[in-house]
Amino acid sequence: MPAITPEEVAHLAVLARLDLPAEHLARLRAELDIILESVATVSEVAADDIPPTSHPLPLTNVFRADVVQPSLTAEQALSAAPATESGRFRVPRILDDES
Amino acid sequence: MTHPTDPLMRWDDVLAGFDPVLGLEVHVELGTQTKMFCGCRTEFGAAPNTQTCPTCLALPGALPVVNAVAVESAVRLGLALNCSIASWCRFARKNYFYPDMPKNYQVSQYDEPIAYGGWLDVEVPTPDGPRIHRIEIERAHMEEDTGKSSHVGGETGRIQGAEYSLVDYNRAGIPLIEVVTKPIEGIGALAPELARAFVGELRALVVALGISDAHMHQGSLRCDVNLSLRRTRVDELGTRSETKNVNSLRSVARAVRYEMQRQGALLEAGGRVVQETRHWHEDTGVTTSGRSKEQAEDYRYFPEPDLVPVAPDAAWVEELRSALPEMPADRRRRLQADWGVSDLEMTAVLNADALAVIEATIADGADPAAARKWWMGELARLANERDVELGQLGIFPADVARVIALVEAGTLTDTMARAVVDGVLAGEGSPDDVVTGRGLQVVGDDVSLLAAIDEAVAANPDVVEKIRAGKVTAAGVIVGAVMKATRGQADAARVRELLMAKLGV
Numbered sequence: 001m002p003a004i005t006p007e008e009v010a011h012l013a014v015l016a017r018l019d020l021p022a023e024h025l026a027r028l029r030a031e032l033d034i035i036l037e038s039v040a041t042v043s044e045v046a047a048d049d050i051p052p053t054s055h056p057l058p059l060t061n062v063f064r065a066d067v068v069q070p071s072l073t074a075e076q077a078l079s080a081a082p083a084t085e086s087g088r089f090r091v092p093r094i095l096d097d098e099s
Numbered sequence: 100m101t102h103p104t105d106p107l108m109r110w111d112d113v114l115a116g117f118d119p120v121l122g123l124e125v126h127v128e129l130g131t132q133t134k135m136f137c138g139c140r141t142e143f144g145a146a147p148n149t150q151t152c153p154t155c156l157a158l159p160g161a162l163p164v165v166n167a168v169a170v171e172s173a174v175r176l177g178l179a180l181n182c183s184i185a186s187w188c189r190f191a192r193k194n195y196f197y198p199d200m201p202k203n204y205q206v207s208q209y210d211e212p213i214a215y216g217g218w219l220d221v222e223v224p225t226p227d228g229p230r231i232h233r234i235e236i237e238r239a240h241m242e243e244d245t246g247k248s249s250h251v252g253g254e255t256g257r258i259q260g261a262e263y264s265l266v267d268y269n270r271a272g273i274p275l276i277e278v279v280t281k282p283i284e285g286i287g288a289l290a291p292e293l294a295r296a297f298v299g300e301l302r303a304l305v306v307a308l309g310i311s312d313a314h315m316h317q318g319s320l321r322c323d324v325n326l327s328l329r330r331t332r333v334d335e336l337g338t339r340s341e342t343k344n345v346n347s348l349r350s351v352a353r354a355v356r357y358e359m360q361r362q363g364a365l366l367e368a369g370g371r372v373v374q375e376t377r378h379w380h381e382d383t384g385v386t387t388s389g390r391s392k393e394q395a396e397d398y399r400y401f402p403e404p405d406l407v408p409v410a411p412d413a414a415w416v417e418e419l420r421s422a423l424p425e426m427p428a429d430r431r432r433r434l435q436a437d438w439g440v441s442d443l444e445m446t447a448v449l450n451a452d453a454l455a456v457i458e459a460t461i462a463d464g465a466d467p468a469a470a471r472k473w474w475m476g477e478l479a480r481l482a483n484e485r486d487v488e489l490g491q492l493g494i495f496p497a498d499v500a501r502v503i504a505l506v507e508a509g510t511l512t513d514t515m516a517r518a519v520v521d522g523v524l525a526g527e528g529s530p531d532d533v534v535t536g537r538g539l540q541v542v543g544d545d546v547s548l549l550a551a552i553d554e555a556v557a558a559n560p561d562v563v564e565k566i567r568a569g570k571v572t573a574a575g576v577i578v579g580a581v582m583k584a585t586r587g588q589a590d591a592a593r594v595r596e597l598l599m600a601k602l603g604v
């Protein structure tokens with residue numbers, strides 16, 4: 001049984017804002033399937049007494065003092081923007097027409 | 100601005116047929132010097148994109164580091180809300196695409212909030228007097244704010260129909276604490292006032308803790324209202340709407356009432372409530388549909404790999420607990436007892452947002468009754484006239500205390516005291532500066548008064564004769580002349596006394 005369905009791949013593509021043709025989705029599904037199966041071998045080794053790990057280092061409470069550091073200038077901040085206006089990042093329309 | 104108007108059900112009919120289920124989410128923007136994960140300033144109103152860096156702009160390779168004061172603030176707010184504090188918790192990425200979020204995910208907390216399971220007692224006015232209602236707190240978690248977009252083209256300032264948008268990332272990454280209530284049920288007609296009371300009490304708490312300025316009009320305290328109706332005799336939950344960014348206490352109550360009437364009318368007509376985000380319009384007092392959540396949200400939360408877990412040390416938490424300030428409700432009760440005022444008067448003080456200024460004025464030596472009289476009377480009138488809050492009027496409690504002291508010492512009459520306040524508000528300096536500058540002072544010393552009386556007596560021999568002959572009312576002419584000579588600053592009663600003594604009447 002495949003680890004990921006075509007519907008799940010299509011859904012993920014929507015969430016990731018990727019406009020993928022059907023044959024591309026099918027190829028991705030097969031590739032993701034292999035990745036998921038490979039990763040799944042970990043669960044064969046990890047028994048119930050091994051808690052899931054999100055961080056490889058045994059560290060907690062890494063904090064920073066609430067002290068101001070220099071920021072970029074507006075020019076620097078905007079320098080890589082495709083479009084700017086009045087010191088702001090200019091972005092395409094956010095909502096589609098029907099909303 | 101016009102909006103499509105939804106039919107509304109009569110308020111009494113809503114209450115007769117439905118029970119509201121209310122949920123509140125309040126975002127508190129912390130008053131830290133720097134952002135949640137970087138050292139950028141958090142000043143309100145700075146020029147656009149001047150408070151950003153590679154971290155809060157999500158440039159490649161930049162790494163976040165947690166602001167210690169933000170964590171401390173979250174723990175303190177959690178404790179003040181009677182929550183349990185997690186001994187270990189993580190940040191999580193909430194993934195979605197929106198231009199005001201440069202990373203395309205928001206760093207938040209998912210199933211491991213730093214504080215959970217608390218309560219806050221709030222007081223609601225009812226026809227039978229104030230009633231205490233306990234609001235259960237689901238959780239309080241840490242997250243970061245988004246940037247601010249403005250929309251260009253189409254209807255002014257609205258996202259609908261806009262041609263494009265402009266984004267300022269100064270606000271992106273400012274620390275937020277989101278406080279989420281458990282569903283509040285069985286409250287019927289009290290729902291609007293209860294919602295307002297909760298947000299008001301939370302705001303007072305945040306101010307008492309000193310963790311945020313909690314200015315709703317500047318968005319440093321923002322409320323989302325979740326509301327659904329269920330038919331009174333049917334045991335099934337209705338579908339809820341989520342009304343975003345309701346930004347004043349009055350609007351919180353209005354938005355709850357509006358949604359109850361809108362959903363009531365919709366359900367009564369056989370329609371169904373759509374689970375969606377709605378926008379509150381302050382100007383017209385209506386909500387309109389925003390983006391629909393029909394496709395269940397899929398934020399694909401996962402633990403933030405760039406940040407290590409937060410594990411508040413139990414001893415540190417206890418230290419913070421023992422150092423919590425007096426809670427607002429306790430403070431109100433204490434001050435009401437100290438001042439000896441009725442529930443009604445206290446409510447008036449609270450509604451005028453005058454508690455802090457009156458307290459400070461008294462702390463500066465003023466008599467409680469006089470302090471209340473000034474702030475609730477003349478100063479409230481002026482603030483109202485100028486459409487500003489009492490605290491923003493431009494006169495400090497210490498100034499008011501000084502004016503009160505000058506009146507009590509007999510240096511100023513009430514009329515002069517009002518002129519001094521006018522002077523302070525006009526930027527003429529401290530009360531004493533205004534007294535000197537405008538030459539306002541009761542001419543109190545008898546020596547200068549007697550000189551003025553002597554002059555008036557010499558100038559009006561015929562009047563003096565009449566007084567000596569027993570026509571005491573004629574004294575008004577002499578008193579009037581003295582008042583004129585002293586430009587109205589003499590104490591008329593004292594002038595009369597001295598005149599009578601001089602004439603031996």
Ligand SMILES: [Zn+2]
Nearest residue numbers: 137139152155
């Ligand atoms: Zn930054």
